[in-house]
Amino acid sequence: MPGSEPVLNNYLIVGALLFTLGTIGFLTRRNLIVMFLCAELMLQGVSLTLVAFGSFHGTWNGQVFSIFSLSLAAAEAGIALALFVVLFKRNHSLDVSIWQDLREPDQPAILDEPVAETPDEQHWPHLTPAGLLPGEPHAPQGHASHHGHARPTLAQAPVATAGGSHGN
């Protein structure tokens, strides 16, 4: 019951749900970085589980295990960072679906159907992009309908408005 003392199970369930949410995110999101963060979210769920078990059993092992998984996550993050930067340099996109050349020879490539973009859907955090004054008005930008066709480069990319509507 809410309000009563949390028992082991409550922690485990939170851990399980974090793990599952991470899984769903990994399966659905197409941004390489978001995918990786979702994998980290899974690890967070595991970490919570480990610590809960550890404190239930009254030994340090859970925490120790959790510390190691943290270090592992850091190591993986290092590799991921390097890899994603290189991949981005190659395609100017972080879309994971670009990487589908290797497949069964007779399978068709899976392409996105172009969807009408609604530019006003862009949301920005309250961060000031470098080189622009906050609040400077800006023309919305239409996006490339398909990866690889029109790749926005850093130079061309128009900078979106800071302080636009946000939240979701």
Place this chain on the structure above:
Amino acid sequence: MAIEWLAKLIPLFPLLACLITLVFGARYLREKSHYPVVFGCGLSALCSLILAFTVASNQTAEEPFQTVTVYQWLALDPVAEPLAEGAAPSSAAPALTPPVNFSISLRVDSLSAIMLSMLTFVATLVAIYASGYMHGDRSYWRFFTCVALFVFSMIMLVLSASFLQLYMFWEAVGLCSYMLIGFWYEKPEAAAAGKKAFLVNRIGDFGFATGVFLIWVTFGSLEFQQVLNPEVVAAVFRAKPEMITWICVCLFTGAVGKSAQFPLHVWLPDAMEGPTPVSALIHAATMVTAGVYLVARCTPLFILAPEARLLVSFVGGVTALLAALIALTQTDLKRVLAYSTVSQLGYMFLGLGTGLASGIAGGMFHLVTHAFFKALLFLGAGSVMHAMGGVIDMREFSGLRRLMPQTYRTFLIGSLALAGLVPLSGFWSKDTILSAVHEASHGPAAHAGAAHADSEHSAEAAAEPNVAPEPKLLGVSATSLYTLLFWMASFTSLLTAFYTFRAVFLTFWGEEKIPHAAGHHAHESPPVMCIPLWILAIGAIFLGGLLGHPTGIFDGFLARTIPMVGEGHHGTDWYVVILSTVCAVTGISVAYFMYGLPSKLPEQIATAAGPLYRASCNKFYLDEIYRVLFVLPILALASLSRLLDWSLIDGLVTGVGKLPGVAGRLPRPIQNGLVQFYALAMMLGLAVLLWVLVIKQG
């Protein structure tokens, strides 16, 4: 001592020949590549004959075989002995379980001696012949390497002392056959035929492998010494009678594949794409008999599995008839012979399946004689093909009698033997099988005899005589089935005589016609090809009479290995003799009327003019009537069965082979290259596994 050395030398020579041609063939030997192989096979043939005589003079019924271990491969002690403190090993000491022992051993007994002599002798002659036939081929050395490897594998197969070794060389032989069928791989048909042979054989091999596994599960050993020991078999039979049946059925499946029996016979006719000596050696004389050998070798098992034996006989009989029907309409000379081989192998199984002394001896004897005359026929066909520039369609040539007298005479001898005419060897062996089937159709008395045939050791078996009702297959009792099979077999022998002589008449009689491909080079084959023909022809004439029924040498010799052979029926079954002779003569004469004469008659008819004359020509009417009444139905049947064979059976058998490919195509869309699909499939698999196992748990 002598036996030991001989047994080791026999496989050694071909192996050496194989290695020599492999290493030196391409660079140094080139067109001399046949020397090592011919000599290797010849020496091992010599050794085999000596071995056979030694076995005949030395081995007695008390010690019917000798095992020579060549190489101790893997020997393990039982691991259970230090079990001591926990659960003490049950007092029922595992008497039947020797330590695991895999070795390359050679088992020498009369059965293997017979097979060896036949095999090496024919192989030598074929090798000599091939040195002429293959002359000038680009891959001359490769051919002889494969042949030597094949001979080696086959010798090892025959000499195997365990099912494991047997299986190993069974596969090796299949591989050689695959390589030789596809020898002219540039021809798409040859490559396809090789593939088909391989695929179809895999189906049979699967059965064989299952059988070997079952043997292991049941007997705990794979050694012949252990598994084929009548006492052990009887003990196992008492515990699990069905297991023996299953084992036999599985082993027989393997035999069906290798010996090209219905429904796995589809590969053999296609295998004729290989060089003709290969057809003679592998697809007529030796490899295809491996299945027959296997069944004969496992007689102690089959004796206790009457249902399995019925199956063997039934499949054999059906195959014999079906293949003979198909052979009627073939125009390709080699294919006629191929179907005839299938048919004759069916005969052998028919004999073996009876489980009677005479049946088994007859089957094995037919194997030997058939090897001679069928190799002869194939080599003759090869000779024709050689002369005709590679053309083998019988419509393309005729009247080669004068052009190729040697080939003609030897081919005729072979045909007479195959047709089963009286003094020739084919008659004796076929007659033995037919009388065995005839005897089996007389009912349970014969069966009781067979069931007791595992003789002296089992007093119990005698105490509980075959009270069980006589075995049935698909609800048909054994006696009626054998009656049916007997008539089928007799009819088949008529057909055999007919299609054989149809081939003879079409090829060698009539007006001389030579295809363009032959050009002006149509000639009699060189002596190096003719001499083997004559040697084989002599064998085809005299072998049957010398070893067969009249003297009983063969039966007596074989009886040392297979104890029940030699008991039971001895006298000549005159009914069968007369029937089979009548069949043979009828078949030949019908063929003569249809194909021997019309080739001359039509010209006279044409010149003498007029439908009147034609009408008065008695013979012609007879022919017509005969055609309507008898030939047309048979032709219809033949084409029907060929249709069935090509579309249904072939499709089915190759379809089974294609199944994995189809199964592989199904999950392919998941492999579409998207990481997230992969992750999704992984996760879905995980979730389903989790769900199922958690729900099932508890």
Place this chain on the structure above:
Amino acid sequence: MNFIQKSLASGQLSGLLADTGFGLRAALAQPHSGAILRALAVLGCGIIGIYLLLPRGVEGGGTKLSRYLGGALATLSLVFLVTFPIPAGESSLVGHSSAILSPLSDQPAVTGWTFYILALISLASAVMMITARNPVYSALWFALVLLGNSGLLMIQKADFLSAATIIVYAGAIVVTFLFVIMLSQPNGAAAYDRRTREPLLSSITGLILAAVLVGTLHYSATHEGWGKMTVGAQRPSAESIAAVAEKSNQFGKISGPHYVAELGKTLFVDHVVSVEIVGLLLLAAVVGAVLIAGHQVERNARQ
């Protein structure tokens, strides 16, 4: 053939089939599948919510509504989940657990509510993280998840770990990734961020997974008591701990007030090999990152 019939009649095959059928039916009647089914119902609501929240490439007027609906459903599910009955009376855990899982209970400020609030923050941020269109938001929501999580760790006496989580994850990993995102996608959500791969199938997969996990956890917490001698979510018996401890050189028991010191001791005494291995791992990762970033790749055309 007789023998086929005979062996069929001996009933191996049919027996097996019947067994499977009955097994399934019996399995469905078991309590833990009941727990799973209940979890399925509760979580189903949340998963529908997440499905609605996920970017599905359909941008337009209707999506706002669906997102609100999704958010409402997800919240509803969370509330359900919190009130998902853990029958206190049946559970043998509660008695033991209060002392263990609320190690800071000597501080009266920390109550059960603390846990629920923190858990709610974590879960809600996680949902927002995986549904946010903009990767920057995803990263920021992830930081919030980490904050909630470190709070959860804190109330379990894992001070060091909670600090480390914030420092390593929120302080280092998330920030670096934010940099990368801002550099690579200066104009915010790209087209592919508004689409998702197979949202429906993924949601269903997630639902199955979550239902089995949650149902199992509930079941094993409530039903696998001492009487059945199961060890799931149970403390092992004193003897077995002792036996293990004897074997394992007193693998650290949590005791005493100097948590971090104790933890350090365990880490560097009992797990020293692992610490070394982690060192190697980090070495490999660092060198690997350098190698990957500096490796020249041919700019050949895609096949």
Place this chain on the structure above:
Amino acid sequence: MQTTFLLLLPQTVVALQAALFILGGTFPIPARRWGPLALVALLLGGAALHYSSGLDIAADATQTLAVVRTPLTVGFQWATLVIGALLVLLSMQSQSASKSAAEFYGMFLLMLAGLMLVAVAGDLILLFLALELISIPTYVLLYLGRNDYASQEASTKYFLLSVFSAAILLYGFAFLYGLAGTTQLEGIRLVLSQAYKSSVAGTPNASGSVLGVVALVLITAGLGFKMAAVPFHFYAPDVYQGTSAFNAGVLAILPKAAGLVALIRVGAETMVGFETTGQQLTLIVAAITMTGGNCLALLQTNVRRMLAYSGVAHAGYMLIGVAVGFWESWNPALRLEQTTGPLAFMGLPSGVHASLLYLLAYSLTSAGLFGVLVYLARPGKQVEHVDDLTGLAKTQPLVAIVAAVFLFSLAGIPPLPGFWAKLSVFTTALSVRQETADSLAAVHPAFVALAVIGVINAAIGAVYYLRLISAMFLNEPLSTARPAGGRAALVSVYCAAVLVVLLGLIPGPVFHYLQQPARAAAVSATPAVGVSPAVSSR
């Protein structure tokens, strides 16, 4: 503590040298030196292994359970070093001009150290880290393997899915830890078997908490990814195709070995009381893995892709042994008791050992086969399509024969180790008895079905291996360009061939070696624990 480090001496030596290599990369040492140096490093590792396995450490009281040593682990480490040396030889040519040769070999040595650690790890944490020590260098090697788009794609895919599966594995480990309250494998085993003993004796899965089932499934999934078992195999064909032949070889051997050993360690040997679940799980996975792998391999025309699927199929065969291992874990005494009946298979290895034998045979053969592919690469062009191998017998007869030997071994043709491996795996599957009142209990139908599926699959597998062989022997070569794989690769291939043939012709010693622990287990009621006192002084 000292003991632990003495036991870990070989790993330490190899890993330290890896660090030295990475450090040495900053010095101007010619790239071609690093290959031979790596061989020296492995030699030193071998010396250390020889030394440490000869030590009689049992007397030391301060031992911990973090590290386990049994005769099998020693053998596994030797095998790792040998195969590592073969692979180093393979890579020499391609690394002789590489700018990052030192780092490359450093990474590779780290992987070997990780694999050796997996064999000896007696603790969940250590085991997990050892597995990751194999994964992380793999990402780097994959990326460095080839300089093109495909290799980038391959490493991306492998990286993402590997991170994903690592999380799954870790979650499974977490549940296992929660179940037992300790991370030590021996401790977990103890706790679980106590729960098992005090439960209703004789009922399978007696201690089976549902949580344990979840843990087992998650662990199997995580390790199944490393073994490339269906349905966790999807990365394998793409990654093999996208990367170099050498990397494909590494990927086909090292992670697979690690996954299998870890699964045996954590699953079959540790999770006492979960044998029913374990059996069902591994049975299902083994069956679909074999069938899926073989059926998909039939359709491939890319050699590496085909070999990837064939590797998947082989993982399935290995899992058969693990399934039997689960059954044996329930009650090894029961098995021994029953096998003394007239229907026995004495002397053959138990399930776990059969799959280890399979692993050995597979690894050696794969090392050789991928070596052939490495050797046959032409300048600027790898062996991609089956057509690239046609007519090999004409241009490179000896290599063709050796390749045929490898393929025959993979197909399980008798005189070669693949045959022994398949034989032992299938026979152990057939040795599983259903416990019934009848002492001549029937063979377990599920395992019989598994064995039959295995035999069918062996038949299917032979088809595509033979297709390769017939392409090599029966067709005309399409190109006569000389292979550019280098002499070292050729040496490696021949060494592998010699080892394969020897293992096929003289399998006795290996069988005896694998029997050793079975005997030890039979003698002592308590299984080998920690630093086993039964360790022979070589």
